[in-house]
Amino acid sequence: MTSPALLTRMIMAGQGKEPADIVIRNIGLLDVITGAVTTTDIAIVADRIVGTHARYDGKQVIDGSGRFAVPGFIDTHLHIESSLVTPLEFDRCVLPYGVTTALCDPHEIANVLGAEGIRYFLDSAERTIMDVRVNLSSCVPATPFETAGARLEIEDLLPFRNHPKVVGLAEMMNFPGVLNADPGILAKLLAFQDGHIDGHAPLLRGEALNGYLAAGIRTDHEATSAAEAREKLAKGMAILIREGSVSKDLKALAEILDENSSSFVALCTDDRNPLDIAEEGHLDSSIRRLIAMGRPLHHVYRAASHSAARIFGLRDRGLLAPGWRADIAILDSLEDCRVSDVLAGGRLVTPELFATREMVAPVGLQSMKAKPVTAEAFVTEPKPGQNRVPVIGVRPGLILTFREEASLAHTEQGLQPDLDADVIKVAVIERHGKNGNIGRSFVTGFGLKRGAIASSVGHDSHNITVVGANDADMAAAVNRLIELGGGFAVADGGRVTAELALPIAGLMSLESFEQVAHDLHHLRDAARALDCVLPEPFLQVAFLALPVIPHLKMTDRGLFDVDAFDFVS
Ligand SMILES: Nc1ncnc2[nH]cnc12
Numbered sequence: 001m002t003s004p005a006l007l008t009r010m011i012m013a014g015q016g017k018e019p020a021d022i023v024i025r026n027i028g029l030l031d032v033i034t035g036a037v038t039t040t041d042i043a044i045v046a047d048r049i050v051g052t053h054a055r056y057d058g059k060q061v062i063d064g065s066g067r068f069a070v071p072g073f074i075d076t077h078l079h080i081e082s083s084l085v086t087p088l089e090f091d092r093c094v095l096p097y098g099v100t101t102a103l104c105d106p107h108e109i110a111n112v113l114g115a116e117g118i119r120y121f122l123d124s125a126e127r128t129i130m131d132v133r134v135n136l137s138s139c140v141p142a143t144p145f146e147t148a149g150a151r152l153e154i155e156d157l158l159p160f161r162n163h164p165k166v167v168g169l170a171e172m173m174n175f176p177g178v179l180n181a182d183p184g185i186l187a188k189l190l191a192f193q194d195g196h197i198d199g200h201a202p203l204l205r206g207e208a209l210n211g212y213l214a215a216g217i218r219t220d221h222e223a224t225s226a227a228e229a230r231e232k233l234a235k236g237m238a239i240l241i242r243e244g245s246v247s248k249d250l251k252a253l254a255e256i257l258d259e260n261s262s263s264f265v266a267l268c269t270d271d272r273n274p275l276d277i278a279e280e281g282h283l284d285s286s287i288r289r290l291i292a293m294g295r296p297l298h299h300v301y302r303a304a305s306h307s308a309a310r311i312f313g314l315r316d317r318g319l320l321a322p323g324w325r326a327d328i329a330i331l332d333s334l335e336d337c338r339v340s341d342v343l344a345g346g347r348l349v350t351p352e353l354f355a356t357r358e359m360v361a362p363v364g365l366q367s368m369k370a371k372p373v374t375a376e377a378f379v380t381e382p383k384p385g386q387n388r389v390p391v392i393g394v395r396p397g398l399i400l401t402f403r404e405e406a407s408l409a410h411t412e413q414g415l416q417p418d419l420d421a422d423v424i425k426v427a428v429i430e431r432h433g434k435n436g437n438i439g440r441s442f443v444t445g446f447g448l449k450r451g452a453i454a455s456s457v458g459h460d461s462h463n464i465t466v467v468g469a470n471d472a473d474m475a476a477a478v479n480r481l482i483e484l485g486g487g488f489a490v491a492d493g494g495r496v497t498a499e500l501a502l503p504i505a506g507l508m509s510l511e512s513f514e515q516v517a518h519d520l521h522h523l524r525d526a527a528r529a530l531d532c533v534l535p536e537p538f539l540q541v542a543f544l545a546l547p548v549i550p551h552l553k554m555t556d557r558g559l560f561d562v563d564a565f566d567f568v569s
């Protein structure tokens with residue numbers, strides 16, 4: 001809240017009548033509206049820019065010579081849980097990349113812990129240096145066709161609605177529920193008609209898309225082709241170009257970002273882990289690549305800041321101009337988007353600044369309620385009269401999965417994987433202590449010739465998902481996860497060859513992001529030792545159970561046809 005004294009100080013400093021708190025001296029300021037780059041001082045008082053295009057004095061002077069200033073980047077849709085670390089570790093990991101605002105949807109932890117998970121994220125958001133905002137999770141569980149650890153109806157969300165960190169309603173993933181005007185979905189849509197409702201409409205088009213938009217939904221991050229994105233833009237949707245650890249849509253969507261569309265395009269990551277952040281960066285990586293692909297420079301920076309702020313109603317940020325929030329990324333190069341300093345709410349980001357934050361106690365440390373399994377748990381029998389078996393087809397860089405088929409040998413141990421044809425087993429084991437369900441089927445695209453990979457990150461109900469070339473290794477990997485209280489595990493030859501404990505709700509580590517990135521290296525090496533061909537196998541396993549992403553998914557209740565929105569008969 002700005003006091004009269006502080007506002008007076010801002011006004012006086014803006015006129016140069018008294019020194020600012022911070023002055024960034026002689027920096028190349030990029031105007032994301034006109035594209036002009038002007039060498040100037042930027043004067044800051046508290047969390048606000050008070051002066052540009054003039055010379056200023058300040059208590060602290062940052063030398064901006066030879067560098068450039070752009071508005072801080074806004075990640076418009078992400079699940080912080082997918083970073084595999086706590087929100088405060090996410091803050092320490094990602095803010096230095098220039099991401100000063102993050103609009104998260106805590107539906108991962110909410111699917112495990114319910115409202116307690118949302119409260120944990122709101123408490124964390126009040127302590128991060130980055131401005132973490134929360135959209136309230138609209139689909140917990142994502143569909144009625146799976147077992148989650150919790151259920152959130154509108155009555156459970158409304159107590160959070162007026163929290164200062166809450167923006168609106170998070171991704172409305174149950175798009176069939178919208179089109180059928182399901183009562184529970186309708187109640188959530190009605191409650192946010194005067195607010196922001198985030199979308200999630202993969203492959204939705206034509207009249208079905210119109211019906212979905214008629215509900216007042218305004219954004220989408222699930223477009224995976226330029227044609228899909230163009231239809232959604234033409235129908236008033238803002239397109240959030242996503243580049244995550246599995247979903248990599250930037251290359252397909254880059255062409256839609258131009259002078260005409262940039263006010264209705266923003267950037268997001270959805271699910272991005274610390275190893276990819278360390279190896280490639282965060283939104284800076286998307287910006288760098290879009291510019292390298294020939295997209296107009298200041299329109300790319302506009303999409304990353306001003307457009308994102310406008311789309312989500314954050315009226316105080318997105319421009320480097322007097323009166324706007326002092327979220328500033330200082331770059332060594334505009335074309336290359338190399339971030340060398342960041343100011344978040346007028347504070348220079350340093351390790352000492354992160355050290356001033358009050359910690360938040362972890363939650364959900366006993367969330368793994370599944371019992372150990374034996375190899376027999378994975379025996380998979382064919383349906384009566386079934387010759388050809390449906391198989392989930394996985395492709396790198398996509399969470400879309402495709403319906404394939406295979407003829408598989410049938411023995412006393414049930415249907416057998418066909419490693420030569422790259423058909424291995426997949427199972428989803430309910431782990432919230434509700435019913436002990438195990439859904440079983442087959443998957444292709446991992447390339448595994450041996451061993452198994454298991455994950456308690458299983459979007460979005462976060463049961464245990466395991467893929468494997470043999471039942472014994474599947475059991476070994478799953479049982480290690482249960483011992484760890486959640487995480488990732490790789491098993492080969494009956495023993496665990498790599499693991500990462502994720503004890504917070506079975507989703508997040510208690511360790512530093514550096515340690516998690518290091519452990520992910522080993523996990524990827526261990527997966528490659530199984531002949532896995534996917535660059536990011538763990539998140540790819542983690543998406544096999546998401547029944548709101550076409551076309552074929554695996555839940556704890558069985559193989560699910562997303563297009564028919566029902567179990568495979
Ligand atoms: N974590 C997630 N939950 C729902 N939809 C998604 N699409 C991509 N990531 C997702």
Ligand SMILES: [Mn+2]
Nearest residue numbers: 171173200222
């Ligand atoms: Mn989504």
